[in-house]
Amino acid sequence: MSILVNKDTKVIVQGFTGKEGTFHAEQCLAYGTNIVGGVTPNKGGQEHLGKPVFNTVKDAVDTTGATVSMIFVPPAFVADAVMEAADAGIELAVIITEGAPVRDMMYAKQYAVKNNMKTIGPNCPGVITAEECKIGIMPGMIFKKGNVGLISKSGTLTYEGANQVCNEGFGITTAVGIGGDPIIGLSYKQLLPMFEADPETEAIVMIGEIGGDLEIQAAKLIKEQITKPVVAFIAGQTAPKGKRMGHAGAIISGSAGTAKEKMDALEAAGVKVVVSPAEIGKAVAEVLGKK
Amino acid sequence: MNIHEYQAKQIFAKYGVPTPKGKIAHSVEEAVKNAEELGGPIWVVKAQIHAGGRGLGGGVKLAKSIDEVRALADEILGMTLVTHQTGPEGKLVQKVYIEDGADIKDELYLSVVLDRAAEMPIIMASTEGGMDIETVAEKTPEKIIKVAIDPSIGFQGFHGRELVFGLGITDKAEQGKMIKFAQKLYTLYMENDAEMIEINPLIKTGSGDFMALDGKMGFDDSALGRHPDIEAMRDISEEDADEREAAQYGLSYIALDGEIGCMVNGAGLAMGTMDTINYMGGTPANFLDVGGSANAETVAKGFEIILKNPQVKAIFVNIFGGIVRCDRIANGILEATKITDVNVPVIVRLDGTNAPEAAEILKNANIDNIIVGTDLGDGAAKAVAAAKGEL
Numbered sequence: 086m087s088i089l090v091n092k093d094t095k096v097i098v099q100g101f102t103g104k105e106g107t108f109h110a111e112q113c114l115a116y117g118t119n120i121v122g123g124v125t126p127n128k129g130g131q132e133h134l135g136k137p138v139f140n141t142v143k144d145a146v147d148t149t150g151a152t153v154s155m156i157f158v159p160p161a162f163v164a165d166a167v168m169e170a171a172d173a174g175i176e177l178a179v180i181i182t183e184g185a186p187v188r189d190m191m192y193a194k195q196y197a198v199k200n201n202m203k204t205i206g207p208n209c210p211g212v213i214t215a216e217e218c219k220i221g222i223m224p225g226m227i228f229k230k231g232n233v234g235l236i237s238k239s240g241t242l243t244y245e246g247a248n249q250v251c252n253e254g255f256g257i258t259t260a261v262g263i264g265g266d267p268i269i270g271l272s273y274k275q276l277l278p279m280f281e282a283d284p285e286t287e288a289i290v291m292i293g294e295i296g297g298d299l300e301i302q303a304a305k306l307i308k309e310q311i312t313k314p315v316v317a318f319i320a321g322q323t324a325p326k327g328k329r330m331g332h333a334g335a336i337i338s339g340s341a342g343t344a345k346e347k348m349d350a351l352e353a354a355g356v357k358v359v360v361s362p363a364e365i366g367k368a369v370a371e372v373l374g375k376k
Numbered sequence: 377m378n379i380h381e382y383q384a385k386q387i388f389a390k391y392g393v394p395t396p397k398g399k400i401a402h403s404v405e406e407a408v409k410n411a412e413e414l415g416g417p418i419w420v421v422k423a424q425i426h427a428g429g430r431g432l433g434g435g436v437k438l439a440k441s442i443d444e445v446r447a448l449a450d451e452i453l454g455m456t457l458v459t460h461q462t463g464p465e466g467k468l469v470q471k472v473y474i475e476d477g478a479d480i481k482d483e484l485y486l487s488v489v490l491d492r493a494a495e496m497p498i499i500m501a502s503t504e505g506g507m508d509i510e511t512v513a514e515k516t517p518e519k520i521i522k523v524a525i526d527p528s529i530g531f532q533g534f535h536g537r538e539l540v541f542g543l544g545i546t547d548k549a550e551q552g553k554m555i556k557f558a559q560k561l562y563t564l565y566m567e568n569d570a571e572m573i574e575i576n577p578l579i580k581t582g583s584g585d586f587m588a589l590d591g592k593m594g595f596d597d598s599a600l601g602r603h604p605d606i607e608a609m610r611d612i613s614e615e616d617a618d619e620r621e622a623a624q625y626g627l628s629y630i631a632l633d634g635e636i637g638c639m640v641n642g643a644g645l646a647m648g649t650m651d652t653i654n655y656m657g658g659t660p661a662n663f664l665d666v667g668g669s670a671n672a673e674t675v676a677k678g679f680e681i682i683l684k685n686p687q688v689k690a691i692f693v694n695i696f697g698g699i700v701r702c703d704r705i706a707n708g709i710l711e712a713t714k715i716t717d718v719n720v721p722v723i724v725r726l727d728g729t730n731a732p733e734a735a736e737i738l739k740n741a742n743i744d745n746i747i748v749g750t751d752l753g754d755g756a757a758k759a760v761a762a763a764k765g766e767l
Contacts (some may be wrong), residue, residue: 160598185492186599192528194495197647211697224698224729239644243695244728245752250697270493283409293642297492320647323654324663325632344651361655363753364650 086285087214087259088234088276089177089203090153094218098123098144099166100157100182102133109157109181109222110134111281116219133153142173152176155211155220159169160261163207164189171200176370180206180270190268204270210240210262211318221262231256233369235279236273237292238265239297242362243297246290246318249366259285263296273303281311287375288314290365291356295321296342304350314372315356317367377571380424382473383609384573384591391564393557394587398475400424407449410474411442418477421448423469426614427458428592429508435469438477445474470613472591478589480518484543484579485509486558488565490498493525497565498524499535499558501543505577531562550584557586568606569599574669620683625677627666634659635763637691637720639683641666641700650695652752658760670695670705676712683718692759693724694752702726702734710741723747725755 090096096113100106101123111134114120121138122145129140142154156163156168156178162183170178179196185207196359197204205212211221215228226242229251243262247250250257258280263272273291275300280286289311295298300319322344348358359368385395399410411419421436430436435457439445449472458466483505491498501521504512513520521533521542536555545551557578565573572594581590600607612620622629628643632650636658640646643665650660662682667672675693682688695705705726712718722745726734738748747767750753761767 142518143548161601184598186569186602187571187596188527188566188599191495195528222698227728237644239642240650241640241642241645241698242648244643244696244698245648248727267490267492292644294647302493318648320651322631323660324647325630325651361652361753362645363652363751363756 086281086283087101087165087217088214088286089259089261090214090218090220090281092117092166092217093119094120094153095119095151095154095219095375096153096157096218096266097121097142097149097151098157099142099160101125101138102128103157106157107134107182110155112222113155113219114226116225117216118218118220121151126278135157140220142169143177146173146175146294153220154178155178155322160184160268164193166249167193167204168196171197171202175202177203177205178209180204181211181222182206183208185266186257188268192218194268194270202301204282204290205261206264206266206270208266209264210243212259212261213257214259215257223262225258227251228260232258232285233372234258234283234286235260235292236276236289237262238294239292242292242318242320245362246292246365250290253366253370265296267297272299272329274299274306275309277303278305278335281313286313288316289313289371291317291368292362293317293319294346295319295324295344297329298342300347301350304347304356306355307351307356308354314367316354316372317348317351317358318360319347322360377597377600377606377610378426378614379593379595379606379609380426380469381422381591382424382610383592383750387564387568387593387700388588388591389531391560393560394585396476396587396589397593398444398473398479401449401543402470402518404446404449404453405540406450407453407472407474407648408442408446411439414476415718416442416474419445420477420765421445421452423457424471424473425451425457425462425467426611427459427461427467429461430457433457433459435459438489438718449474467614469568476589478579479582480579482580482756484580485512485576486561486578487572487576488561488570494524496524496526497562498522499539499562501539501558502586503543509576525562526564531559540714547584550580552585553584553586568603569596570594571596572709578609589650594672607650614673618684620665622677622681627674627678627681628663628665628667630663631685632660632662634661634689635689636759637664637688639659639664639666639682639693641670641695641697645694645696649752649756652756653692653760656756656760657681658734658756658763661685666695666767670700670708671709674706674716676715677707679718680715683716683720687763688720690720690762691718691722692749692755693722694755695764696722697728698733701730702728703730703737706734706737709746710737710743711745713743713746718745721745721747723749723755723759725749725752725761728749
């Protein structure tokens with residue numbers, strides 16, 4: 086078991102024949118992801134990486150029965166691609182592209198929600214169910230199969246966390262990089278209950294950062310609904326006030342959204358909060374008992 | 377990207393949001409000429425820098441004669457203005473805005489920002505204009521009115537009514553004017569991909585008209601490509617030179633005041649690295665995210681920028697190679713040390729794809745000041761020790 090995706094999930098790639106799309110689709114195929122085709126307008130009927138190319142998402146879905154789309158189109162076309170996927174009945178869109186305008190995402194997210202399509206990202210490493218299905222740009226080899234679910238705003242911290250968990254002798258069920266943009270798809274609030282319901286997941290690692298209040302909402306939800314042990318790290322304890330640290334979302338204004346505030350809320354909800362990401366693996370070993 | 381008050385007011389004017397008449401000046405002579413053209417009898421001389429709190433810092437002053445305009449422009453142009461938002465080093469004033477004095481009866485606050493939780497723009501308003509809004513939010517949150525606008529329906533009548541009744545505006549003509557004001561502001565927020573608009577104060581004049589006496593605007597950097605007119609308003613003299621240089625190489629750099637230079641891939645891991653250094657008793661000298669495509673050139677540039685800071689006593693390179701192979705980054709670091717003279721200990725932690733090969737490359741290079749860290753904790757500990765001269 087796992088959440089969101091597994092070895093049977095049929096995946097298409099929007100922006101399939103572009104440089105990024107090609108490179109990462111190839112990596113995903115090598116990992117074992119069931120990519121059944123891709124979409125590039127005006128290249129319908131061609132074959133790419135041994136898979137069929139379609140002009141529209143609708144054509145791709147009709148022909149292949151795909152339920153998930155991995156989106157690599159350039160930033161200015163992200164909203165259009167997301168809405169096309171939603172319109173075609175895709176169930177989950179994983180948006181890797183960085184730099185999509187916020188206004189575009191406002192509309193795209195609303196349309197996705199209206200059509201019951203889940204989204205992950207934008208500006209994220211994607212989602213991976215260890216040793217089954219990788220939809221994104223993460224290095225597959227560090228994700229060994231196991232019993233820990235992982236949710237992270239940051240890409241490289243996802244790898245760091247997963248690597249430590251595996252080095253301690255544990256492994257990952259599913260890891261989701263949710264991205265750090267102002268408007269994102271699935272977040273802790275939706276993903277934590279999925280991990281709670283997944284029989285294989287025995288502990289959850291959540292990695293957050295300064296800015297916004299998603300982690301505060303997560304703390305509230307954990308207190309009320311989550312019985313599995315949660316380990317958390319919040320990046321940006323040493324970030325200067327008012328400065329932007331790469332992610333558009335990581336802005337502190339006033340007291341709202343500071344690392345301290347989030348760490349306190351999570352701790353009060355019974356979460357094991359670590360002050361350095363170097364402690365994530367050890368903390369997981371602690372809550373699960375040494376292997 | 378942020379713009380100046382006078383530029384924000386140009387955009388306001390384009391959308392029919394009322395502002396006092398004003399003109400920008402780069403010299404005392406120009407300031408005097410502007411004042412004469414505006415006619416008076418009262419003018420306000422306003423320093424143009426990208427920071428709030430200009431009035432309290434002495435950058436906004438009232439003039440009752442042309443001579444006073446001349447004296448004030450002379451005083452303000454070239455001054456280093458220190459406000460609570462500039463940091464102690466302050467900012468050099470290179471432009472002054474000469475504006476008609478306004479007949480102020482009441483001061484309000486109005487802003488449009490993205491409400492991340494609601495995922496839509498929100499109009500925030502308060503009767504407590506002219507004050508620090510964060511203090512108002514903290515001490516008297518009930519005095520802040522919030523109206524979220526769903527972009528799929530846009531600004532409707534009921535949004536306007538929530539706003540004016542919330543502000544306690546009872547005069548019907550004034551209600552209409554305020555609703556129009558807010559509606560235009562929402563439109564210009566959406567059409568220009570603004571990230572934030574703040575008007576503090578928004579004034580009511582003696583004749584019951586509303587006017588933007590101040591204006592701050594910030595824009596979504598990801599959307600600037602479709603707004604060349606706004607991109608043209610960029611004032612690079614307001615941006616940190618090192619941060620700008622780094623950006624040209626795809627690096628995201630922010631200077632801090634510690635001793636350990638950091639070079640990391642990914643914003644989250646970069647912040648996490650700073651946190652770890654701090655936790656282990658050291659102080660980070662900077663945030664530096666080399667992004668997803670670190671190579672010899674960007675790594676060399678990173679070293680160069682970090683080493684411009686004379687306080688740096690050690691550098692911690694922390695890369696978790698995903699798609700990027702660690703052996704390539706190791707070679708990049710060796711190349712970089714040839715391009716840039718690196719005269720402090722460099723602790724290198726490379727993990728992920730081809731990490732063992734990378735460690736081998738660094739070891740075989742046999743460079744005295746390159747020290748391998750085995751993981752994040754080990755690397756950070758060694759960096760902290762090196763900065764203290766204990767390694």
